[in-house]
Amino acid sequence: MRMKKFFIALAILLTAGFSFYSFTNDQKNFEIAKNLDIFFTLFRELNAFYVDEVNPNTLVKTSIDKMLESLDPYTNYISEADVEDFRFMTTGEYAGIGALISKQNDKIIIAEPYEGFPAQKYGLKAGDIILEVEGKSTSTMETEDVSNLLKGPAMRPVKIKVQRPTDNKILEFDVVREKITIDAVPYYGMLDQNTAYIRLANFTQNCSEDVKKAYLELKSKHNPGSLVLDLRSNPGGLLIESVKIMNLFVPKGTEIVSTRGKVKEWDNVYKAMQNPIDTTVKIAVLINRASASASEIIAGAMQDLDRGLIVGTRSFGKGLVQTTRDLSYNAKLKVTTAKYYIPSGRCIQALDYSHRNEDGSVGMVPDSLVTEFKTKNGRKVYDGGGVVPDLKVDQDMLSTLSVELITRYHIFDFATQFAGKNSAIPQPEEFHITDAIFDEFSEYVRHSGFEYDSQTEDAYAELVKIAKNEKYFEVASDEFKALEARIKPDLNKDLGVFRSEISELLKEEIVSRYYYQKGSVRATLSTDKNITKAIEVLNDQNVFAGFFKAGTTIAPN
Numbered sequence: 093m094r095m096k097k098f099f100i101a102l103a104i105l106l107t108a109g110f111s112f113y114s115f116t117n118d119q120k121n122f123e124i125a126k127n128l129d130i131f132f133t134l135f136r137e138l139n140a141f142y143v144d145e146v147n148p149n150t151l152v153k154t155s156i157d158k159m160l161e162s163l164d165p166y167t168n169y170i171s172e173a174d175v176e177d178f179r180f181m182t183t184g185e186y187a188g189i190g191a192l193i194s195k196q197n198d199k200i201i202i203a204e205p206y207e208g209f210p211a212q213k214y215g216l217k218a219g220d221i222i223l224e225v226e227g228k229s230t231s232t233m234e235t236e237d238v239s240n241l242l243k244g245p246a247m248r249p250v251k252i253k254v255q256r257p258t259d260n261k262i263l264e265f266d267v268v269r270e271k272i273t274i275d276a277v278p279y280y281g282m283l284d285q286n287t288a289y290i291r292l293a294n295f296t297q298n299c300s301e302d303v304k305k306a307y308l309e310l311k312s313k314h315n316p317g318s319l320v321l322d323l324r325s326n327p328g329g330l331l332i333e334s335v336k337i338m339n340l341f342v343p344k345g346t347e348i349v350s351t352r353g354k355v356k357e358w359d360n361v362y363k364a365m366q367n368p369i370d371t372t373v374k375i376a377v378l379i380n381r382a383s384a385s386a387s388e389i390i391a392g393a394m395q396d397l398d399r400g401l402i403v404g405t406r407s408f409g410k411g412l413v414q415t416t417r418d419l420s421y422n423a424k425l426k427v428t429t430a431k432y433y434i435p436s437g438r439c440i441q442a443l444d445y446s447h448r449n450e451d452g453s454v455g456m457v458p459d460s461l462v463t464e465f466k467t468k469n470g471r472k473v474y475d476g477g478g479v480v481p482d483l484k485v486d487q488d489m490l491s492t493l494s495v496e497l498i499t500r501y502h503i504f505d506f507a508t509q510f511a512g513k514n515s516a517i518p519q520p521e522e523f524h525i526t527d528a529i530f531d532e533f534s535e536y537v538r539h540s541g542f543e544y545d546s547q548t549e550d551a552y553a554e555l556v557k558i559a560k561n562e563k564y565f566e567v568a569s570d571e572f573k574a575l576e577a578r579i580k581p582d583l584n585k586d587l588g589v590f591r592s593e594i595s596e597l598l599k600e601e602i603v604s605r606y607y608y609q610k611g612s613v614r615a616t617l618s619t620d621k622n623i624t625k626a627i628e629v630l631n632d633q634n635v636f637a638g639f640f641k642a643g644t645t646i647a648p649n
Contacts, residue, residue: 131155164428164445166414172422176243182330183297187246190272191216193235196501200230200238202254203504206274207608214267216254218605219508223262224253246271257505258512279613280306287627288316291613292337295329295386300336307340308369318374318630320623321390324404328385331413331432332362338393339364341400343371346435348393351413353430358415374636375400376626379479380487384408391479392434398469398640402481403626409442409478436465438475462648470642480646482639483629485622491590493581494597496544497537503594503601506533511605520603520614525595533598534587548579 139146156169170178180186190209191202202220205211222230225241242250249266256263276299280290288310290303303321310316328334331349338348342364350361377400379391388407394400413430431439444457457476465473474480490498497503510529517523525533556572559565565572587594596619603615617623629635 164412166410166412166426167428168426169419170416170424170426175422175424178424178426186243186272187269188243188272189214189216189250189252189267189269191242193222193238193242195235196504200233200235204604204609206272207610209272210267210270212608214265215263216252216265216267217256217508217511219257219505219511220254220263221257222252222254224251226251242269244269256512257508275302275609277302277306279610280310281614282310282314282316283320283617283623283627285314286316287318287320287630288314289320289322289617289623291322292326294326295331295333297330297333299329300333300340303337304340304369311370316373318376318627320376320378320626320630321400322378322623323383323387323391324378324380324622325382326384326387327382328387328410331386331389334386334389334393335362335364336366338390339366340369341371341373341375342368342393342397344368346397348435349389350433351430352433353413355429358429374630376403376630377401378622378626379404379407379481381405381408383479384410385412388440388479389432389434392438392440395473395479395482395646396435396438396465396467398467398471401483401626401629401636401639402479403483403629404481404485404622405487406480407440407478409440409476411439411441436467436473438463438465438473440475440478442477459648469640471640472643472645474646474648477648480648482646483625485625488593488621490593491586492546492548493544493583493586493590494593496542497594498597500542502537502540502542503597506536506598507601507605509536510602517602517606520607520611521618523599523603523615525598525602529598530591530595533594534584537587538583542583544581544583546579546581549581552576552579 135148135151138151139148153169153171160167160169176186189211190206191211192204192206193200194203195201200222202211202216202218202222204218205216222238224230225238228241230238242252244250246269249268252265252267254263254265255261274294274296276292276294276296278291278293280288283289288307290306290310292299292303307319331351335348338346342348344364344367346364348362348364350359352359375394377391377394379387379402383391383404384407388410391402391407395402411431411433412428413432414426415429417425417427419425431441433439442456444455462474462476465475467473552575556565559568559572596616600612600615604612607614629639
């Protein structure tokens with residue numbers, strides 16, 4: 093019956109297409125109708141004669157996904173089943189237990205309970221292994237399957253059976269679901285007597301009100317002369333929220349961003365519509381490679397208007413705007429409809445999805461197509477490659493050892509054990525990884541049988557292979573052996589070499605068990621290079637003003 097309905101619907105669509113063609117005599121509409129007809133007949137023959145039974149829903153979903161994939165990563169089909177997840181991405185709200193879950197060694201675990209929400213209030217802890225939800229075993233489930241079971245109507249209980257790894261006890265919880273609203277501003281506070289700090293994690297609905305509330309509270313209590321707005325790893329979200337946040341710090345009527353696309357009636361210019369709350373506070377905006385979309389609107393507008401200093405590394409480079417369109421059967425299409433342009437007139441889109449390479453990959457906008465623009469004060473800026481910071485602070489790359497300790501959950505599991513044995517720790521700013529704690533962690537890693545390879549060792553093996561082929565290895569065999577000994581991973585040695593960065597990772601993870609997300613942010617502020625550099629510049633008026641002088645060039649590389 094479903095197949096019959098599908099073919100009837102498709103036939104109606106084809107008929108409408110041909111009718112439209114007959115009235116408009118438009119070649120493009122003919123091509124659309126022709127290709128829909130080809131797709132219909134192919135689908136019909138495939139369904140009738142393919143050797144195995146086919147699922148029409150799966151086939152159509154696959155064809156839709158592959159078609160949209162050929163355009164750009166942001167044009168997506170959202171099925172009725174996925175609409176709730178999409179709504180959460182834009183509003184930050186859902187009904188559930190309020191916990192982040194993940195898969196670890198084929199087990200679904202509580203990765204992080206959110207402070208103040210049911211999971212935390214009812215006693216679930218990070219590291220708990222989820223065995224059952226509503227009597228259903230999770231042993232063969234994926235993370236998404238368990239997540240769907242945990243979500244449901246608000247004010248309804250969900251029965252969760254877990255195993256607590258610190259003592260292997262089996263525990264059952266009847267957790268009453270609530271409407272969950274994830275904080276767009278996970279933390280705000282003062283970095284020093286003069287510098288306020290606001291961390292914005294995403295651009296969900298009304299996040300601008302959260303930023304406004306945070307700043308006004310800091311202003312009334314401390315009257316800061318400077319503000320650090322942290323947009324690092326913020327993937328973006330609602331464009332209008334970025335406009336409202338900019339409006340807090342620029343005069344009414346200031347152009348912040350404009351959008352232009354195929355449908356000219358949809359082109360728009362977004363200006364500050366309200367009176368600002370502070371046009372004189374010195375601002376530093378922190379960005380990195382994972383700052384995208386709405387984050388880049390704020391960073392780019394701050395730079396183009398010479399309103400704030402941009403600190404960090406080049407942003408992602410997403411200058412595309414998506415619009416959601418309703419489809420049949422409660423499905424939706426999120427489609428790229430325009431590009432956005434910041435006040436100087438530049439678009440920061442870095443990748444060219446319209447011209448793909450032979451292998452299907454996309455390339456960066458070539459230098460030959462990069463155009464020079466000017467900020468309000470006459471500084472030179474460029475399009476086509478994200479937002480380039482005024483003050484570049486390189487990100488420290490983690491060692492291979494640290495990456496392996498994270499991805500194999502050794503740091504996470506040690507923090508779980510630590511929290512099980514220690515009922516309390518000092519405040520995040522005062523807690524440190526002592527020699528005793530680090531020695532305990534080192535012993536834990538050694539006893540786990542942990543082994544790892546490094547990229548340097550892999551590169552050395554390739555070098556040896558080439559040297560042998562070119563007959564150089566025997567000539568310099570002693571040097572090769574000495575180099576091999578020095579670069580070969582040695583756990584005891586490397587734990588000492590990379591102790592500082594491992595300690596920071598341990599501190600952040602352990603603090604999160606006691607003070608949750610806010611504590612995790614607080615624990616890293618004092619050692620954050622970007623924040624330290626931003627404070628240094630903000631506190632020196634001459635240096636700060638020097639970044640905004642006319643004629644300055646913010647190089648694209």
